[in-house]
Amino acid sequence: xxxxxxxxxxxxxxxxxxxxxxxxxxxxxxxxxxxxxxxxxxxxxxxxxxxxxxxxxxxxxxxxxxxxxxxxxxxxxxxxxxxxxxxxxxxxxxxxxxxxxxxxxxxxxxxxxxxxxxxxxxxxxxxxxxxxxxxxxxxxxxxxxxxxxxxxxxxxxxxxxxxxxxxxxxxxxxxxxxxxxxxxxxxxxxxxxxxxxxxxxxxxxxxxxxxxxxxxxxxxxxxxxxxxxxxxxxxxxxxxxxxxxxxxxxxxxxxxxxxxxxxxxxxxxxxxxxxx
Numbered sequence: 001x002x003x004x005x006x007x008x009x010x011x012x013x014x015x016x017x018x019x020x021x022x023x024x025x026x027x028x029x030x031x032x033x034x035x036x037x038x039x040x041x042x043x044x045x046x047x048x049x050x051x052x053x054x055x056x057x058x059x060x061x062x063x064x065x066x067x068x069x070x071x072x073x074x075x076x077x078x079x080x081x082x083x084x085x086x087x088x089x090x091x092x093x094x095x096x097x098x099x100x101x102x103x104x105x106x107x108x109x110x111x112x113x114x115x116x117x118x119x120x121x122x123x124x125x126x127x128x129x130x131x132x133x134x135x136x137x138x139x140x141x142x143x144x145x146x147x148x149x150x151x152x153x154x155x156x157x158x159x160x161x162x163x164x165x166x167x168x169x170x171x172x173x174x175x176x177x178x179x180x181x182x183x184x185x186x187x188x189x190x191x192x193x194x195x196x197x198x199x200x201x202x203x204x205x206x207x208x209x210x211x212x213x214x215x216x217x218x219x220x221x222x223x224x225x226x227x228x229x230x231x232x233x234x235x236x237x238x239x240x241x242x243x244x245x246x247x248x249x250x251x252x253x254x255x256x257x258x259x260x261x262x263x264x265x266x267x268x269x270x271x272x273x274x275x276x
Contacts, residue, residue, distance in 0.1 A: 001061070002060075002064040003062065003065035003274070004061075004272070004274070005057065005058040005062070006058055006059065006061040006062020006063070006064075006065055006271075007267050007268070007271035008267070008268060008271045009055050009057075009061070011264045011267030011271065013035055013038050014260050014263045014264035015260075016037070016038035016042070017034060017035070017037070017038050017236065017260055018257045018263070018264060019041075019257075020032070020033040020037045020038065021240045021256065021257035022254065022261070025251075025253040025257055026250070026254075033237050033241070034139075034235055034236040034240075035108065035111070035138065036115075036138060037237065039052065039112060039115045043115070043116075049116060052112065052115060053116050055116075056109055056113045059105055059108055059112055060106075062105045062109075063102050063106040066101040066105060067098075067102035067106075069094070069098035069102075070096070070099035073091055138236045139234060139235035140235070142217070142233045142234060142238075143233050144230075146159055146221065146224050146230040147230035149162075150224075150230055156226075156228060159221055159225035159233075160222050160226070163220070163221025163223075163224070164222060166214050166215065166221060167214075167218035167219060168218075169211075169214050169218070170214030170216070170218060171211060171215055173210055174207065174208045174211030174212060174215070175211075177204050177205075177206070178204060178207075180200060180203065180204060182203045185274055185275055186199065186273045186274060186275065187275055188273070199266065199269045202265045202269065205258070205259045205263075206259050206260065206261075206263025206265070206266045207263065207266075209255070209256045209257075209259020209260050209262070209263060210259070210260065212256060213236060213239055213240065213260070216239045216242065216243070217235070217239045220238075221233050240253060240257070241253070243256050
């Protein structure tokens with residue numbers, strides 16, 4: 001139950017970020033296309049504060065499920081024959097990855113809870129008080145973290161390594177999506193033919209777009225390290241906006257935005273059909 005509510009919460013966030021990015025592509029840049037902007041959109045709705053707390057509960061469920069995977073282990077091989085050592089190493093790697101994801105979602109959950117508490121205290125408007133309580137936009141956070149790291153000994157190398165890691169992670173996410181590796185984790189036998197086709201398409205397009213955003217943010221971090229300038233670092237919002245300034249113009253941003261919306265829909269499908 002915790003995992004399924006978590007995938008639903010993830011779907012809501014990605015769907016809204018994609019929607020905001022799509023609005024930016026067509027000239028409406030008033031809202032930030034990141035988690036902060038998504039929370040603001042939710043907070044503006046009727047019963048917005050209650051919806052924010054429901055989202056917080058879903059993110060807590062994802063953190064709990066990932067944490068359980070890290071502690072107890074997920075679905076791993078049986079370790080027959082000479083594969084025991086290899087399976088053990090793979091299982092340890094999966095536990096480590098699950099632990100990192102648990103920490104990430106715990107941080108996102110805390111930020112969402114802080115925003116929800118601020119929205120409630122300001123009468124559900126989700127205004128500046130809430131925004132301030134949740135730590136600012138992804139762009140501000142990215143620049144602040146980069147500036148802090150650059151002040152450390154070998155800080156330039158740390159920032160470059162973090163950026164390179166993001167680029168690699170983005171490439172891996174995109175390649176796995178294109179190879180449809182996610183189908184192994186879904187109960188496709190319970191889907192109808194059309195449903196499976198739709199889920200597969202959303203997983204491929206959504207995962208590719210998500211990987212592209214990760215890789216883009218990583219590339220900007222590497223540039224910030226090379227130029228020793230924290231202002232070159234970009235969060236999700238600025239990274240998405242940068243796609244509109246490529247030779248492809250705003251249409252690349254449109255494609256990425258639609259991809260993020262599809263990844264939100266794929267997350268909803270995961271909430272129903274993922275093997276947990």
